[in-house]
Amino acid sequence: MVAKLLIITLHILPALALGQQAADQAAAATTICAAADSLVALSxxxxxxxxxxxxxxxxxxKALLQLQAGALLAGDRNLRAIAAALHAKVAKIINAVKGQVKTADNKLGQVRTRLAEARQRLLTYERLKATKVQTTDSGNSDGSNGGAALNVQFTEPTGxxxxxTPTLSITKEAAKNWLTAGNIGKFKLFTLTANPKTGAARGPAICKGQTSTRCATTNLVDGPPISSGTNLGIVGGDIFKDKAIALAIEEGADFVPTPEADDNTDDEETVVKRLAQHLKDLAPTLTTDPTAFDYRNPAKLQADSEFKENLYTALHPGDEPFSETKHGESxxxxxxxxxxxxxxxxxxxxxxxxxxxxLxxxxxxxDTEATVKDIKTVDQLAKVLIYFTQLQITKNKVPASAQNQPSSNTENCKAKTKKQDCKDSDxxxxxxxxxxxxxxxKAKDGERKTNTAAGAGQAAKEEGKKCSDKKKEEECKDGCKWEGED
Structure with missing residues (x-):
């Protein structure tokens, strides 16, 4: 029993840049072998x-690494802030692209598997379609003697x-056009059926007559009785015949809601629709919009609220939150x-x-000079960050000798006897x-220390007075201690 077999051919537009070859895949798939080849090329x-x-x-x-270095090392404050905000934007773009790559790989794997399965069915179909019925009977025989029927046999293709033999090549540009919404729903598929026994294309049947012309399809009969003295023969022919099925889905519509469900079904139209849905889902993951990676367009950055918020935060860390109404214009x-x-x-x-x-x-x-644009790898950025960190530590480190001095400004300020020389900047x-x-x-730091000490002393005095006012033991609370009565 031959199971239903399905062959899928995919309609790819526009014309292929291949000389005299067919303008699209459906027209090119004039034979089963050509259709099988097209599926390989498409995959x-x-x-x-x-x-x-x-x-x-x-x-x-590469841009991300250079932005990170620039956000730390650039001499201008605005340059550093813009670099920091752009770093966040580019990092987000990279994550989005990597997510699309992962999705595309997963969906492509599913589609390639189904295209390979369709090709296998197609090649099996071609083999079965080549099977024919024939007879080797060449002598006169009595119609009542069924021996001649023993000579009936089927051709047996190898394998x-x-x-x-490969016959078709499809350009990459054609595949891109096929993946558009308007073309993805155009399919031509085939299912295997028995060769019909009626009509002009009749299949194998018993015929009678002494000449080959009398065994033409017009002389076919249903079977015995056959008159004595006639030649018993078989009209040979294809056992199977392909039946074309046209499938067109309107743009924007789904072929099936859940293409993964019941993939083992042998219903030819359902199988085709599911494969079509997989292809439809794959298409957007293979289409990239260059403007989505465009972080160098000032007009788009002005319309990007997230970028503007990050830029504001880089310029005003710790200040009030960004507000488009309040801060957007600046x-x-x-x-x-x-x-x-x-x-x-x-x-x-x-x-x-x-x-x-x-750098x-x-x-x-x-012993080599370099700039931020020379940073091209993560390892190079790591070296830059190490140097930068060491520089900051050295810059902020206070010498031990200076730590032991009560105040570096005390003597300098004390020596100034004119108001005009006593500067706040000093x-x-x-x-x-x-x-x-x-x-x-006077030195500012000395004043702060004096004031702090004085404030502490005054607080102690006030605390002592507060306790001394409490004459009864039950009132002696809140940090006070009752020492008894004299």
Missing amino acids: QQLTEQAATVGQPVSALT LQARC INQLISTSLGESPETFNTQFWTLLTDTP IRGTLTA GCKWTNEKEETGSHC
């Missing part, structure tokens, strides 16, 4: 297209599957001033300045507003 092209989805990650990762102005109005001005006014930021000599390689403060000269210049 290969989908794989190639999927490989392009993750290509932006390399360039984006389990037909061997097809942030937009900063973006326009720093980045210009186009990707070209972004490069000249910001990116070039940022990536030309010099400490020897940071990347021994850590000094003039303490007598009525006199312009005299010993009235």
